Amino acid sequence: MNAIVDTRVPFEILTALTPRPEVANDGRPVPLSFFHAGSEIYAQGEKVASHYQIEFGAVRIYRLLADGRRQITAFHLAGETFGFEADLAHHFFAEAIVTTGLRTFRPVAGLDRSRELLPLALRCMVRAQEHLLVVGRQTAIERIAAFLVDMAARQGDLAQIELPMSRQDIGDYLGLTIETVSRVLSRLRDKGVLKFHGLRLLEIRKAETLRSLCE
């Protein structure tokens, strides 16, 4: 884990973005650390020390095959918790997608967090298993639609949504190539379902059409 204070983000902005509690249940202060876009939070095989809550930014969780094929198993956005995925050692990599601030919850000897963690773990498990249906049984356009509907829901179901991740990330999340992702997005734009305001900001103009594509 290599936290870095991101010098590109002014300190006033970082501190302004800190609405969540700064102490854990046991009264200890929870350290906040910053990560550059692309920097590693933890690696596969690392011994688990902590779990993390995202203060701002976005994180990708992924696995690799020997030849470099990558599967992103989850994206996590501001307010979400991740990193409790293992018994002793992580099975996945976690990286910041954009400049990200994390609160790190270290395990405290003698304090059992099972009760708070179980619902998070269950949510996460259900999410992964639902995603399995998307990747295993849906077409390219259905996968993209499901992804956009999910991202919109997690951003309060506003018409404008932000996609902090690259096309490659989206492809690796949905089990598609970058070209297919791009073609499907263009097709949805041409049909008037989406409108792009730059690459990472998009407007959903026909939410109903999109939703109907997920079945």
Next chain:
Amino acid sequence: MNAIVDTRVPFEILTALTPRPEVANDGRPVPLSFFHAGSEIYAQGEKVASHYQIEFGAVRIYRLLADGRRQITAFHLAGETFGFEADLAHHFFAEAIVTTGLRTFRPVAGLDRSRELLPLALRCMVRAQEHLLVVGRQTAIERIAAFLVDMAARQGDLAQIELPMSRQDIGDYLGLTIETVSRVLSRLRDKGVLKFHGLRLLEIRKAETLRSLCE
């Protein structure tokens, strides 16, 4: 949930197959129920009442799309625990694959099982996320190899393994059609990697080859 005492299996056999404890931690007896092949254990949307431990038999957990496409998210074998996947309502269906006996653990008011369930939930979550890599990024032959290696490992890494599920089930687990599953298995047989002793019993003759296919 519609448990049925399977009249095809003599009672002496059923009772002989009961090595696991018959009382829960809180001292209550844990009821054992039997399910026919194909019968439903719980359905999507049902309110969660219990979790289950498999005494003998096998179970499939799955989701459906509106048009009938199915994704099996997990198979569970004898000795394994399942059914704790939800907050209030199940997100999936569970069915017996073959005649199956289950111990049902009902929640006991005032007794918090988080501590025992958390590791199970985490294992299950990691399993689902690892399966995502298989389905999202591996070829048909790699998926089948990964599946067989996993089944072998769960059956004590013996050369002989049993596949209680149909080809259709395997396809729906791996995101493949039944024809592709069949063709790949035939190809592995022709290469001398596998040998079939009937449809559901197979011998792994070149475990190393199989393992190398998973990368």
Next chain:
DNA sequence: CGCTCGCTTGATATAGCTCAAAAGCTGTGG
């Protein structure tokens, strides 16, 4: 202004799907 890097678009290839038919199993009844 011109490079770079991520994205888009186009042309072609192919893994796996679909449709079709044959071949095994399993159970039933004569």
Next chain:
DNA sequence: CCACAGCTTTTGAGCTATATCAAGCGAGCG
């Protein structure tokens, strides 16, 4: 014990969605 029906599985032939390969394009940066 055999024959037949209703399955599941295997095999074959052709098709298609998506991958791959190959240019262009455009926004951000030095």
